[in-house]
Amino acid sequence: MIIVMKHRASAADIDAVVKQVETSGYKAHLSQGTERTIIGVVGDDRPVQSHNLEMLSGVEQVVRILQPFKLASRDFHPEDTVISVRGVPVGGPRLTIIAGPCSVESRSQLLETALAVKEAGADMLRGGAYKPRTSPYAFQGMGEEGLELLAEAREATGLPIVTEVMAPETVSVIGKYADIYQIGARNMQNFPLLTAVGKTRIPVFLKRSMMGTVQELLMAAEYILAGGNRQVMVCERGIRTFETATRNTLDINAIPLLKKWTHLPVFADPSHATGKWDLIAPTAKACIAAGADGLIIEVHPHPAEAMSDGAQSLKPERFAQLVRELRVLAPAVGRMM
């Protein structure tokens, strides 16, 4: 941490800051510039409330130097983490394709989709039984009945299942069915939920908030890791910007940046990131070219009748076409399918 003093800060101001740093158990390292005095804080200062130091008289600015996450960082864990989900390795050279409907709506809808995505080449099945919906008047998901249908679809296809958990009190019931917990974008900073899944040993698929920075995404992963659950995947799913022509803006830069900063597997969700079915295929390919370890894609047999996210779902035949295109692309960027 670096403390920048104001132009013309007094010697007393500087002394007071140095004293505060030292009483917190750190060493202070003074550097006298022509216009400013700068004070370096030496030691692992992750827990320090940097903002408080800004309150001290004569302080202009406090700059953090270290990334605030540790367990999620490549600095401390240089090799890629590979997570095995019912024998499917996630995070290694082989790409992982997760597909399925936004919501589980009925037995026939789910089984039809599950068989279709399996046939097309998906590695895992997604489907929500508990749904976060902007409107209290919209379909809220089938609940435990939906989980049972997911288990039945897994039985029928052999695909591991990924499903969303929204509140600490459903962690336990969902844990009876799910192979992977999904934490949705709106819950990226739902700390009681992160803490709750951190206590389990079920892998977690953590989606970036639409206004979360890459650093905050890794801090959210740190919550889960710090709880003892080391099986975390992170997923770029589009951020909110001024551009309204698409539902969100896929932050493609985040993919190589995440690969550089963390050892955790990195996914992308081109369905939510674009919100338009006809942009899914080109952006899905872009994510793989940028280095993503896998994709999560919404597929629905009859998108116009979907109870949620129809506009950003692929029909099974379009999904199958995309998988064929990815099979051509993957070796051209050094990956396997």
Add this chain to the structure above:
Amino acid sequence: MIIVMKHRASAADIDAVVKQVETSGYKAHLSQGTERTIIGVVGDDRPVQSHNLEMLSGVEQVVRILQPFKLASRDFHPEDTVISVRGVPVGGPRLTIIAGPCSVESRSQLLETALAVKEAGADMLRGGAYKPRTSPYAFQGMGEEGLELLAEAREATGLPIVTEVMAPETVSVIGKYADIYQIGARNMQNFPLLTAVGKTRIPVFLKRSMMGTVQELLMAAEYILAGGNRQVMVCERGIRTFETATRNTLDINAIPLLKKWTHLPVFADPSHATGKWDLIAPTAKACIAAGADGLIIEVHPHPAEAMSDGAQSLKPERFAQLVRELRVLAPAVGRMM
């Protein structure tokens, strides 16, 4: 809802859309332009999945016309809602000032602050016992012990207390102490939490997410209202933008916009919206001039030692000065204190 067809959409495409609208129980109203056909959907279409219609062949765009919220809307409830909290009316001509520390840290810190803000003229006391923290390594709040200290501070000062609830499972314990539940910005779209507080009859102070639109804020309020709890206050607390010189960007436009769209009391939080203690007073005055019904402000006796949010906390004497300035300002914009 308006469905805009593509340039050169076929008659069959148009027929298919009309049919889909009618089988959903609405009337379709065709309008043939020179370049486009436009189909109006007649009826209360709030529950319709507008995005799904975009999947139909020949559809260019679907435009929603109605605001998706109803109970929160001034259209259906033209008079201001006034909420009485232990006899303090919130939302009428008199301004409501809520002040106190970010976190309850100790008995002495809380009581010192409570007496100071009471003395300065605050109407209610804020303080968090359960804290959402970006880092798992940061102070997470005192829990129920903090709630007991808040109750003691209420006893000592007569000030009603506002405290944050972060998860459905703590709604009940916090409800034993709180006069107002605070829902924090990161939980604005924590739907299980909104549903849980909607079942109580304790007033709710709902903060706008840093990534939430004004419309989404009112949809979150709608969740609580739809649950039967009609005592909701909404609070602008800064949104996330590209500007990094301040912690967030106070969306001052949102204040008169909220007053126009909703009958619920509208607050502002200049502490979080700026993140800098020396910007709190000018922006607090701005919010009142723009029509806010009240303010929530962080006050700490020793900000440089605060366990959270020190940089955006006022010292008690600065808070007292601000209240004096607001007493001069309020009548100049037609309000009382």
Add this chain to the structure above:
Amino acid sequence: MIIVMKHRASAADIDAVVKQVETSGYKAHLSQGTERTIIGVVGDDRPVQSHNLEMLSGVEQVVRILQPFKLASRDFHPEDTVISVRGVPVGGPRLTIIAGPCSVESRSQLLETALAVKEAGADMLRGGAYKPRTSPYAFQGMGEEGLELLAEAREATGLPIVTEVMAPETVSVIGKYADIYQIGARNMQNFPLLTAVGKTRIPVFLKRSMMGTVQELLMAAEYILAGGNRQVMVCERGIRTFETATRNTLDINAIPLLKKWTHLPVFADPSHATGKWDLIAPTAKACIAAGADGLIIEVHPHPAEAMSDGAQSLKPERFAQLVRELRVLAPAVGRMM
């Protein structure tokens, strides 16, 4: 400037950075942390290409410490700059109200508006003769004929005139008429234009870009100041964010921040910042309460027929009402009108 080395950067990497700093004429100041080495650059490093240093082997990050502007900074010019425009002092305790139509459309429209705003209490008249329009098919302004009408309106009312300049080649013709050059938001970083007005001695009213930071606004002012023209006013006019309910988001935080960072007069434009006539009055009052030195407001006698910006223009009677309200507000926040 602070150079943060990577975890495990080699001694050779550190030596190379120190050498590069020293060959650029600065002193390097080493600070060995537990996890990182940090190198301070001592000297006035404003002209240094900080980003280039990031290219050197072993460098993690380069952090600039000094604000890059100097002439615009309060550090080097602590007193408020007061600019006299035909005897009207701008930037002192008295507020300055600039009003008028977006575009000069005709003699009658301009004179009617000019007399009305004068009568209502405006201090200066605004009106565009050269208009930046998003569409090539929209009205582009009356050009020099519009400037003549502005001069006639000045004659009739005594109000100094503010009008926009869009290109270096019209600086000279506009300079024959204007009392103040306006630089529009889209031209905040039109460097040839900034350079051109910097060579004149006519005051400049510089609007913040809808995606310019406060720091970039002051760097744009620095361009003009560095050219020798010290009469610059800066204006917050709304930034572009994810919120679409209003045309832009008025960054109210920027007003006290600008007052803290610069000695130049600070204005606000609630017309562009909201884009909605019914939000102008509350946000105008907010800007004054936050410390703005003046306002610029669009007024049109028949907004529904305006050739540009009708939706964000006040009718003369509503403008007069606003001025009456500001006369009540100003003394309550320590200002005069």
Add this chain to the structure above:
Amino acid sequence: MIIVMKHRASAADIDAVVKQVETSGYKAHLSQGTERTIIGVVGDDRPVQSHNLEMLSGVEQVVRILQPFKLASRDFHPEDTVISVRGVPVGGPRLTIIAGPCSVESRSQLLETALAVKEAGADMLRGGAYKPRTSPYAFQGMGEEGLELLAEAREATGLPIVTEVMAPETVSVIGKYADIYQIGARNMQNFPLLTAVGKTRIPVFLKRSMMGTVQELLMAAEYILAGGNRQVMVCERGIRTFETATRNTLDINAIPLLKKWTHLPVFADPSHATGKWDLIAPTAKACIAAGADGLIIEVHPHPAEAMSDGAQSLKPERFAQLVRELRVLAPAVGRMM
């Protein structure tokens, strides 16, 4: 255009709007909903000031239906535009790679880079002689001397040259040297400049503003096209968002969206879009996978000594490696190099 009336708008309000629409030469088409009346405006309403209609009594909202651009639209020009630049076809199945330094700094720097990028496989040479710089104290470019060096480099390598034009008064001198005018991001809405290059017959490489929507980018292209110059390429170069870990956020969605909306060739600039040299290769590949017709990439022989943009420049050997990777990738996504 659709005009949505307020809940409980009076019959007189509705009549007044209909009258206004009809006196502007359009037909009004009424649609009575259960809660709102909606008025369709029939005819090519691109030139109508939609915002003004919002001023009329009883109007809630005005929604534009048509895209405001016409010449740039695929609706009116379904086939891809292919532009020939000194025999190099741009916009067809073959990808176009433009490379070179940010600024022309010296004869040796430019020639060394030009030969290196030619050798590596670039199709064109970029280099700025007139530079837009945020700071008035930074290097501003070599001016016409730089243009002469670019011409010499073209002579030496056969590569067509792309160079930036910043002001209408330099259009003519730059036109004597350039094969393609580059309009930089900060000038996307510099309307006098767009008009000036629209009058020439030299191809234009138009970069998206960091604050421009895709629609606004195509409106800027429309300015040039409407002037008679039909040789326009558009380029995504990163937008400004809340994420600060990268210089900008590459809007990858914009690439397939542009390909859908316009027939003009679509480029991407991974150097500016990321601001970090080590993110250029993965994002460059992503852009090609997403459907871009070409790339523009900054290359500098000694990035740490570059006078601008060093941190986002590739060394020649890294650029050569990227071109080799693109040669593998291109056929996997149906393109040639």
